[in-house]
Amino acid sequence: MKPAAQRLRFGVVGLGRLGKRHAENLAYRVPGALLAAACSPLADELAWARDALPEPRLYDDYADLLADPHVDAVWLVTPSSLHAQQIVDALRAGKHVFCEKPLSLDVAECERVLAEAARYPHLRAMIGFMRRFDPSYKDAFDKIAAGRIGRPFLVRSQTTDQNDTDGFFVRFAATSGGIFLDCTVHDIDVARWLLGKPRATRVFAAGAVALHEGLREFGDVDNGVAICEFEGGKLAMFYASRTQAHGNDTHSEVIGTAGALAIGHNPRANRVEIYDATGIRNECTPNFFDRFEDAFLHEARAFVAAVQGGAVRGGVVQDEAVQGEAAQAGATLADALEATRIGVALRESLRSGQAVTL
Amino acid sequence: MKPAAQRLRFGVVGLGRLGKRHAENLAYRVPGALLAAACSPLADELAWARDALPEPRLYDDYADLLADPHVDAVWLVTPSSLHAQQIVDALRAGKHVFCEKPLSLDVAECERVLAEAARYPHLRAMIGFMRRFDPSYKDAFDKIAAGRIGRPFLVRSQTTDQNDTDGFFVRFAATSGGIFLDCTVHDIDVARWLLGKPRATRVFAAGAVALHEGLREFGDVDNGVAICEFEGGKLAMFYASRTQAHGNDTHSEVIGTAGALAIGHNPRANRVEIYDATGIRNECTPNFFDRFEDAFLHEARAFVAAVQGGAVRGGVVQDEAVQGEAAQAGATLADALEATRIGVALRESLRSGQAVTL
Amino acid sequence: MKPAAQRLRFGVVGLGRLGKRHAENLAYRVPGALLAAACSPLADELAWARDALPEPRLYDDYADLLADPHVDAVWLVTPSSLHAQQIVDALRAGKHVFCEKPLSLDVAECERVLAEAARYPHLRAMIGFMRRFDPSYKDAFDKIAAGRIGRPFLVRSQTTDQNDTDGFFVRFAATSGGIFLDCTVHDIDVARWLLGKPRATRVFAAGAVALHEGLREFGDVDNGVAICEFEGGKLAMFYASRTQAHGNDTHSEVIGTAGALAIGHNPRANRVEIYDATGIRNECTPNFFDRFEDAFLHEARAFVAAVQGGAVRGGVVQDEAVQGEAAQAGATLADALEATRIGVALRESLRSGQAVTL
Amino acid sequence: MKPAAQRLRFGVVGLGRLGKRHAENLAYRVPGALLAAACSPLADELAWARDALPEPRLYDDYADLLADPHVDAVWLVTPSSLHAQQIVDALRAGKHVFCEKPLSLDVAECERVLAEAARYPHLRAMIGFMRRFDPSYKDAFDKIAAGRIGRPFLVRSQTTDQNDTDGFFVRFAATSGGIFLDCTVHDIDVARWLLGKPRATRVFAAGAVALHEGLREFGDVDNGVAICEFEGGKLAMFYASRTQAHGNDTHSEVIGTAGALAIGHNPRANRVEIYDATGIRNECTPNFFDRFEDAFLHEARAFVAAVQGGAVRGGVVQDEAVQGEAAQAGATLADALEATRIGVALRESLRSGQAVTL
Known part of the structure; x- marks a missing residue:
């Protein structure tokens, strides 16, 4: 001390x-x-x-x-x-x-x-x-650095929130930047970080309004999917959602030439499993706040x-x-710039229906 | 053919x-x-x-x-x-x-x-x-035989059924031989088979009537626990239940000097997981009939x-x-004799409250 | 009989x-x-x-x-x-x-x-x-039909094979149609089937050659990712791979407005878990043949x-x-036509780098 | 503050x-x-x-x-x-x-x-x-108190350590009180706490020396199993081990008339899963220190x-x-007295081969 x-x-x-x-x-x-x-x-x-x-x-x-x-x-x-x-x-x-x-x-x-x-x-x-500071993400980063999965070339990552029936994020939509800049930006940073910070070359995005019709006027969606291509033949797939039933489910996978790592596949709230007439289950982390x-x-x-x-x-x-x-x-300003650049391109792709070259 | x-x-x-x-x-x-x-x-x-x-x-x-x-x-x-x-x-x-x-x-x-x-x-x-013919039990047997867990010395095994509100087994209690001879006899055979057929030397059993009071008149219980000592310092623990909420949950573990194997820990009904407001769950095998x-x-x-x-x-x-x-x-007549001999000793221990030497 | x-x-x-x-x-x-x-x-x-x-x-x-x-x-x-x-x-x-x-x-x-x-x-x-006939996929289909996850709007599905060091599929590349027509075609059918057979409207695909350089001459990849948009705001994401280390890992998720289902998330070979100095693990299904x-x-x-x-x-x-x-x-000829139509569009998108409208 | x-x-x-x-x-x-x-x-x-x-x-x-x-x-x-x-x-x-x-x-x-x-x-x-202060144990306690599993009547609990090749605990054996007083005492407290602090009436214990022959001179074992009967037809089963390959594996289950809870069944070190040629695995908590x-x-x-x-x-x-x-x-002095009383009885049972009445 x-x-x-x-x-x-x-x-x-x-x-x-x-x-x-x-x-x-x-x-x-x-x-x-x-x-x-x-x-x-x-x-x-x-x-x-x-x-x-x-x-x-x-x-x-x-x-x-x-x-x-x-x-x-x-x-x-x-x-x-x-x-x-x-x-x-x-x-x-x-x-x-x-x-x-x-x-x-x-x-x-x-x-x-x-x-x-x-x-x-x-x-x-x-x-x-x-x-980047979550112990599990950090452990994955270290295992990759140690060569445990060979050369990593694909990240799949998602940021999904439990559905907020109060609709906070609908009111927030005007200034949030949309689902990709608000949520997926985390996955973008994770992908770049785990793949060795390659430069993004092209993105494509699509989305759906599953529950929150109010988002349409902002050109936003409550579920979005995306692909990001990086130089060197590296790839990322993203999923963002505001409408999950089971909780905040933030997880990522990194796939390499010799193995893969999944981080947080089941967003267990804790170490308890419940056995009852509906089966065997675990409860889930309710929000990013508790998860992280x-x-x-x-x-x-x-x-x-x-x-x-x-x-x-x-x-x-x-x-x-x-x-x-x-x-x-830690993410530098340059990392944050890249995350925004990619997020903006994803929003543009969502709106145009076309792939966007960076 | x-x-x-x-x-x-x-x-x-x-x-x-x-x-x-x-x-x-x-x-x-x-x-x-x-x-x-x-x-x-x-x-x-x-x-x-x-x-x-x-x-x-x-x-x-x-x-x-x-x-x-x-x-x-x-x-x-x-x-x-x-x-x-x-x-x-x-x-x-x-x-x-x-x-x-x-x-x-x-x-x-x-x-x-x-x-x-x-x-x-x-x-x-x-x-x-x-x-013995279930593919997972067979796989465990083969892995043990291949030395994958060193020398096996402890088996924990259970036979537990979903609660039958109809109470069939209460009516059956007069002739079933009791929970240890009816259910645990499978675990006894599993333990002997996986541990190399050692001779049992001492057992102790205890039980509880959780739901089916009608069993008391037969000296039977709807939940039973037991320990079995074998020659050569080998051990088994057994659990039998008639009152599970989640399904038939038959599983076994074998612990060796260099590792352990668990067979059927989560009695998944199939490969589906359900995500909803209660968490993430799988349904369970309803009965031994489907499980096996x-x-x-x-x-x-x-x-x-x-x-x-x-x-x-x-x-x-x-x-x-x-x-x-x-x-x-396959279990020989001699194997079946040993299973009955141990099961009878467990029943005797349950009734006397004392360890029984074989 | x-x-x-x-x-x-x-x-x-x-x-x-x-x-x-x-x-x-x-x-x-x-x-x-x-x-x-x-x-x-x-x-x-x-x-x-x-x-x-x-x-x-x-x-x-x-x-x-x-x-x-x-x-x-x-x-x-x-x-x-x-x-x-x-x-x-x-x-x-x-x-x-x-x-x-x-x-x-x-x-x-x-x-x-x-x-x-x-x-x-x-x-x-x-x-x-x-x-469609796998008991777990069938169970998911039935649960969706019963309204268990609300309105399904997103399928994520993958077909990934254990890496074949022999390179069979490289020799097969000239006639296989490429990874999307050979592998993803299954996921396309799963997505259409689970989402109520919506018509596809637009696709985008990207890919990487992780290990098998020989594929490049055929315009093929050993790892491919794709997004498919359907009418009615429904979506699918696909992943196909020839290079997994752990086995054949075929799984699918269906996300609805009130919950989600995952089918085969961990491609367990059986019900055995192995505890040793490397942790706790299960072995995986080696190929689609055993899986299905x-x-x-x-x-x-x-x-x-x-x-x-x-x-x-x-x-x-x-x-x-x-x-x-x-x-x-069962899949009709019309279903198979749609799967091919979408698969061909994915291949076209992979090659052009552009979204393809159907 | x-x-x-x-x-x-x-x-x-x-x-x-x-x-x-x-x-x-x-x-x-x-x-x-x-x-x-x-x-x-x-x-x-x-x-x-x-x-x-x-x-x-x-x-x-x-x-x-x-x-x-x-x-x-x-x-x-x-x-x-x-x-x-x-x-x-x-x-x-x-x-x-x-x-x-x-x-x-x-x-x-x-x-x-x-x-x-x-x-x-x-x-x-x-x-x-x-x-008692671990968030997962606490969650289980609260769920039981809320009636989520009906009336709890059986606890299965274990304290198992990764094998210490250095043999510290062999040197410690003279003063540790033996495996039941050193390790199982935690499980005894958990069982009493989760079952509503019933009075123990009878115990039986057995053990094996799997790896550490030096324990024999102290009448101690490196693997111990036990049953404890409580008043009111409640039961506990305990397992303690010094010789696990995979890590510190502390878990407990509570079985009630309407369901069950498992706490810590897979002692995951974190949220990472590793996919490689050996299967899919997670690493385990190395010791109680990290686990708790x-x-x-x-x-x-x-x-x-x-x-x-x-x-x-x-x-x-x-x-x-x-x-x-x-x-x-928190455990009171009276709770600690009971844990010691039961632990001593277990040691006595291990040594005598007989059930011990309290």
Whole structure:
């Protein structure tokens, strides 16, 4: 455990459901982190922070938080449309920045952030593709790296949510970017990461409205399928759904020349099996939030390690191998740009019915 | 396919549900067999035989069937209490004999049958412990024989039925011999077979009446557990139940010094998994009849191979290795005697609350 | 069991590995069938038939078999390029006809067969998409029909083979039609069957050569992925592979508005699980032949029932409901035409890199 | 998060592998806890504490730690033989006490601790049967409480370790109490907990030495099986092993009149499945330490909640329901006494070959 004086001082921005979880992780579960500040425009979120967090300085304005000299890094859990500018502002203020995905729904905007970030090479920016930090995804990545399945050439990956009868995402459709940019973007990042970051060359997508007719006016669907071709003869297939009956079912497979790995095929809620007159069953993870609880924590630890590996604030790198690996594991701005570029192409293909060449 | 003149001519005795299945197997699915005759005291069973089987000679009296010179072997699917005497009568009439388990519920009676059978070494007698012929049990047996789990020293095996709300087995309790002789006898045979036929030295049993209070008057239980010690430090644990909610759940595990094998852990009805709001589930095999459909067929084929390996009626042995193996795989009268001996000891232990030394 | 005089008399044509299995099924395991004749140009196959089958008349010329008045139906297990003409010849000879898939690799040729068959409405023609008769696929079909998953709108289905280091299918590539017409054609039929036979409107395909470089000269791949859009907003995703390490892994999922079904997700070879230092595992079905052993048998029974439901040769229909269902379950010539039409479009998409509209 | 002044101040005693984990949990992951002190006779363990923990006061003598007025509770992770006296000393010093299992290997000594503890009703003492806090075990407990399986009447539970070729536990055999008191004691507690804490009436045990001959001189075995009868017709079956090939395999089943629950049947290491030429497999949890990582954390949180539910140090009870439940969930001294009583009887049965009545 580092003394407080050597810890990375975070300001969390956005204290919705996911923001709260990130804040608690940084406050209590990441040895090298210190939660110094929190920012939200909502009074009740700030009230929560006052009660639940260890005496952070509180801000209702992001600019004020950026001006706080006792904050080394910001952790953005804000609406997607704000991400790009907030990242740029943080870098300009000299802060490291973690930001929830997506970087932006707009490719040009992503590129502007990258250009700006290039001016601050000593600052770290990471986008929150948390699956990379899930222990099972990480184990698969390591097995691939160790050659256990030969040369990987195909990823099949899905992000599917339990049907929300409340229809939240229908109301959200106007700004979500559509199912591929909102959901599949995770699978895109997983595919690139597990296949060695090949460049995408062509995509095709199709979709169906199974239950939520309200999506049609936005050109969106509640179930989408897609194929992505990469250079070097690599492939990915994606499935996204908002209408599953059994729960959040996020899984991925990687197929190689000498074997394959499946990650999360049955989204078991826990280790319990129920035997009754309907058969033998397991319950399923209800949402991504529960599924990736551990991943969010490992992500925060990796971010701290990555920053401290860069010798920020005089921190001594205790284990270079670990920190190098951690630094490598997180999605860079360039990764996030690629995920958006592919996601945008998928949306275009969905709308045009044609394959889209990148 | 052998010409009819070289096939083993069977007379099936008893045409209840299981008898019908055996008869159909012998009639249509066992290349070396010819179903020559059938016997039942019940008119409707004989009527079924007339319609469903390929022109067998029909008898309502077992003695008449034994007198039929065109029958080489009898296949007994009769009430347990008749087995011993019917086997003896068949052997005296010069017929090979297959008989459903158990040989007898009485150890002394088992011994009398063995003594009588010793006088007819050219005739084959096999008792129907069909699990030995189930492809999965057979695969486990072969893997053990190949040394895949080192030295096997512990078997855990269970025979559990879906609860029968009709309470058939309560009415049957007076003559079933109790749960250990009726159900666990299969697990006993499995344990001996998979552990290399060690001699049992001590047993302990306990039980519970979960649902069927009517069993108490017979000293029986609807759930029983037991431990059996064998010479050479080998062990078995048994569980029998009449009250499962999810189906017939027959499974066994064999634990060795270098690994273990589980056979049938989840009694899947088929390859379908159902995803719905209750989770992910599979349906289960409803009863032993469906679970062991293939085993009954392989059992019949093995019996024919075993007899023909003995050069009966001038049959040419085409594949000695296969036939030797088949002959070995079936339960002998001695195996059936041991199963009854252990089952009786378990019942005694259940009643006395004490370990019983064999 | 029907007397021989009421059974459907078959002539099997082609006695390769699969032909032998079909022949044995018809000879011994289909109560309403009588294997009357067999045809092969190869002497050793005819020799096998002489030994293994119950005295069939043997032909080395298909025309001679068609001229045999004691044959009611032909069962074609011949090279794909012969199927179309052989079906037409059989119908012209007044025989019912079962033919292994595909009907033809050429859409126009498929259409010619349909046109010809329309002239013989009293004769039955069925194409061998055997998955429809696999008990698990059948169970899924029935559950869907019973409304268990709401309205089905997406099928994901795959046909993947264990890698054949011998490279048989590379030599076969010139005539196989490519991976989509050879393998995916099964998944296409499954998707149409489970989704209620919607009309396909657009497809996209992509592929990779993972191991077998020799395929490139034929424009073929050893791994292919595809999306198929159907009218009514229904979708299918397909995966085909020749290079799996673990075995033949044929599985399908059907996703509906109220749940989903997976068929064969883990291609377990049997009910055994192996516990050793590498973890807990099951072995896998090595090939489609073993995986669909039961399906081939049910298929033959269904064909007989379908023909006899049509009152051929004075046969009395004993159970109209069963026979109606069986008749419905088999793939018609029209189904086979659609499968070929979609498969050809997939191949075109693979080659062009563009979506293909049907 | 409570201010430091309201947190429960712990002194951890014993800093071996498990002690370190407990210490880190209390230091960083239990909001209501404050790690105030640590005690070990070993210099390197104290050095670790100095580096890894947030500035605890360090002691090499337990009496000194007990004299520290800034410690509210002790957390004992010391050798089993010290537990009883250390608990008594802690209570006499006015400290709450958590102690790793077992309370003692001697029933009379357990009873002396209970008698002493009765004099300090305002102090809490909990024994570390951590399975009660594992999320899957907890889920099963809750489902049983909700009536989901009817009346539970049979528990089958096992504690099996991966074979330790180093033979640590052989050297440990002289003081471990034998396999039933060392391993099965967890299953005994699970069975009592899930069955509603019935009184045990009779036990029988048997065992085998599969690999570790050195155990014989201690009257111990490396594989043990047992049956335990409880009042009210409830039953338990236990299996303990030191020699598994595949990993630590801790699982339990509870069978009720309307269904059953299995907890941890396949001890999956994570959500990854590996497909290769040997089949499809998952890796297994290597040891209890990894398997119960979460349980140890929940256990610590529950202990704090239990103490604070008792209004210690003016703590405000924020959620009485939760705290009441937590208090109930932990094993009391009486539970630990019963576990030892049954474990001792099992050892006696193993040695005598006779059933032992309690």
